Amino acid sequence: MQTLYKVISIVVFFFFLTPNGHSQDIAVNRVEPPSWWVGMENSNLQLLVHGTNISRTVPTIDYPGIAIKSTVTLESPNYLFVNLDIGKTTKAGTFLIRFQGDKGSVVYDYELKTKRNSKHVGPSIDASDVMYLITPDRFSNGDTLNDSTDDTLENVDRANLDGRHGGDIKGIMDHLAYIEELGVTTLWLNPFLENDQPKYSYHGYGISDFYKTDPRFGTNDDFLDLVEKCHDKGIKMVMDQVFNHCGAGHWWMEDLPSKDWLNQWDDFTRTSYTNISISDPYKSNTDLDLHTKGWFDRNLPDLNQNNKYLSTYLIQNSIWWIEYADLDGIRMDTYPYPDKDVMATWGRTIEEEYPNFYLVAETSEEQAASLSYWNRDELNKDGYRSNINSLSDYPLYYAMVRAFGKDNDTYRLYEALAYDFLYSTPFSHKIFNGNHDVARVFHQLDKNKDKVKLSMAFMLTTRGIPQIYYGDEILLDGNKPDGLLRRDFPGGWKSDDRNAFSRDGRSKDENEVFDYVSTILKWRKNATEIHKGNLVHYKPIEDVYVYFRYLEDRSTMVIINNSEKDHSTYDLGRFQESLDGFSKGTDILTGEVMGSVGSITLPKHTAKIIQLTN
Template identity: 60%
Template sequence: MKFYAKRLLLLFVMVLSTSFFCLAQEKEMLTHVEPPFWWTGMTNPDLQLLIHGKNIASFEVSLQYPGVQLKKINKVENANYLFLDLSISKNTKPGTFSIEFTKDKQRFSYTYQLKEKKKRAQVGQAITPADVIYLITPDRFANGDTTNDSTEDTQEKLNRTNDDGRHGGDIKGVMDHFGYFEELGVTTLWLNPFLENDQPTYSYHGYAISDFYKTDTRLGTNDNYKNLVETSHKKGMKVIMDQVFNHCGAGHWWMNDLPSKDWLNQWDTFTRSNFTNIAASDPYVSSSDFDLLTKGWFDINMPDLNLENDFLATYMIQNSIWWVEYSGIDGIRLDTYPYPNKHAMSRWMKALTQEYPDFYMVAETWAERASYLSYWNNDKANKDGYVSNVNSISDYALYYSLIRAFGKDGNIEEVYKTLAEDFVYGNPGNNKVFNGNHDVDRLLALLDEDVEKLKLSMVFTLTTRGIPQIYYGDEILMKNKRPDGKVRQDFPGGWKGDSRNAFTESGRTPKENEVFNYIKTILNWRKNAKSIHKGKLTHYQPVDNVYVYFRYTNVENTMIIINNSDKDYPTFSLERFEKSLEGYSKGKEILTGKSLENLQNVNLSKHTALIIDLSK
């Protein structure tokens, strides 16, 4: 018996040693497998795995798992890559399976996991005109976890004295302030990219991604982000993820070992983009201008991705789907939408909506005219045959007209004229409207520090058609001008030792509290204002810099009056608007709480707005 026991023990040790050898060999042979896991029950049964490892293309590949078929093994010019085309049938069970790699006498396996696809609670588009988006630059909002201010696996360390450096804000800092979001009245959080940006300098902004599947450790972990989304949902709020397809960071792991030369748009010497968005839709564009837009680099540390490469396009599309399924986000904002290959972007939109019908995706489309923007938000094919499939665009045309209207000596007819061009869009009501973001000077600075004009711009942004978005800190009168590092300034009170805490009433100045409460009043009224959520828009040509418009449904009607002039109107007549007032005899002014016992005239002071809920 002792003899057999020794033989059994020896056999166990040999098996265990072999297992450890295989695991070690697997770790040595494979450096990346992406996506890291996937789901059963997806609408699209196809999955393409990126496999990266030393000379991995010389191995034979096989797998055995009920419902999973290895359809094709794709080799590229770099022998350190394989792209495996899998098909996962509808009835495949969740579980793990081994991908076997063999070459001569070498053999190792990789364990891949399939999880069960969750049923999304949201039916229809998650983010609608009933919402208000609050845009946050995470590194600059609040430092909730000081232990991750600098991390071993990233190069740039904390330096809060540097406007362009890492300041230590993180996901926990955002989560620590749900009470502030709830008090203010916003419904949706949009964080600038939180994925790893492993650059030696200027990495805080998040747009030079070095790992598309990993949260930057200075901001937290993937689980932290997932927890942010789950907590938001428990509190009745939503989350938009900022994604980037046009470029990656120079520190991305594949930059040291590209799958193929055409993975990037490469030039003989460094060539910067011309940043002319309209070149993507210009029917007369020169090939050189078009190439500069779509293939030029954003910066020397932001290599330009070539989405004409089908493997890369599939990789990026699957990455979007992975984050939607993994985290449960409610929408995606796609950075620099016109810059990449537009056919790949259309393919992305179709793939996302196939998997998640009506999913909210807003394209960053930076152009000053509605006609330019309509190329991307169109309900039919453009004249060149291109169909974008985009369901929401960033309404820069309205943003620029808003800044002109409320700026020094501005005329509110600017926004009236821009809205009059809405006929060019497929769905203008889904446009994202905003009066500030991370790429432009602060709103108050652009309005010559005129607080009353800032308030008027807020009234317009929050009551016109579309899905409104405001930028963190504008509600407490942040006023810096560019460069970017100054615009994306730290929120006072987000760091221990700050001289004041503007997240609280006592930490804000009287003027800051005045503006905070003004916006808070609109936002919390807006949550139940069906006339704004679902209502049509009728507006009247401005006269003497006074703009009047109505948002209405069959049962609700809200009248908005914006006096952008320097003149007081103690008895501003409403006779001109009697058609829109028909059937209503009184109202309540939202900003002051005052009741209007008749609708003949109102007291309208200079540089003020009235939001009047009408009643019969």
């Protein structure tokens, strides 16, 4: 069992009198990051040391290759920032940091490990992958003994929509066979770090310890075990991280290093949620500050990334988890809300340490013009570049809702993709038809399973890196409040009246959609034209949308009939420029072989994914 915080060995510990006659202790409660690695590209390491009167000590280290460059104290006497230089030839091992006070000292054992061989030849996650997003508390309860703990405030209450339901890491591990059967290649978990809040803590976005797995989900070792089991099955892992805010229950809230550790207001001030204030050339500072410095909620204190010690702490936290857990990607929550220059530094620093590592930003923007601000290889007009290689493609999400939902406006898909000229790397966008913040796709599409299937067919064959929200593959329903759209997966609890992880526990419609999605996913794993190919599409006519994904020697034609009309004979003549050189094809969904590519039968509300051959 690995321990997160090392036991402090007290060599000499004295009480001594301060000038006012009171006794003064020296202690070290924690050091973060809790460990580090030799062989890193960046030799600098900032240690945040917290403990009673630790700022009144002088640290020393006697270990070959490690030098203390500087120490910094802020407003609280209980913090000391120790800046180290770790030489390129430094050996892995454990060394002692001695904190010497006027009349006593404490020492701390700190471990340096050997860095993994994690230089990626290509992108760690790319368009050959499909993500599966899980809200851990709502997926499966594998260990009932950790549902409530003595160390956390909120206990399990499955009857409460906003409460803890007991899902955990073991529950995910117990159902890796289901995830493998579905055919996804990557897991993305909503944050699993400790959220020690009195209520509404299940979602994971109110972090109270940036280095500790929430004990109701398991331990750090449990997460490492999950990652290893996933990797053994060829499944990658994306970690959800949060820089914009922490939870009100974070351990430092009772003793902030400095007042400017947070964005503080005279009275509680909520963010305006106005992302466009970042890129708006005419913005006022008042609007900008309200968006970036306002709090998401009273229980989510807004972190001030302009404090350079905090920004370094956060960036190092990302590097620590990448190295510690062998991550394949990071999804950054609320990306446009923290200081944008610090976030650009974060992206650049990760790229320097881990070339081609996948970073995807949550960018909830409905308009492509605004979203493109965060995805440019060249500088924006204001001189800014975000250094992010993937964005959450909300414009395409809303296009799907309008195309397959009540609007039934298929042109929206064509139009959304036509705006790709605004982006530098649209083929690396994370695309989705549902997530933990929006109504379930089944609900959005009027509980029409055929429309859900169309949205899945489109999402899994157009450009980008697809992401499926857990349960959407079996038509889970739900709308706001959040507790309903983040509902429990049926069968994840022993008391459930059915087990939708098994075929026998699903309805006919649920199995139909599961099989449909799984068929596409399993074909997609070897469809290099989908992974690396170009895209050409044709303007929809009468709600039939046709596009091709192609390489020099491979091509797949996708036909989406989003109309109420059956076509007994659908003429393909309009698409001849993309059909030249191909004489037949196979529909991967039905196995139907086309003897020619002149026309096809096209039922209403049906997609055809036709792999073309000579």
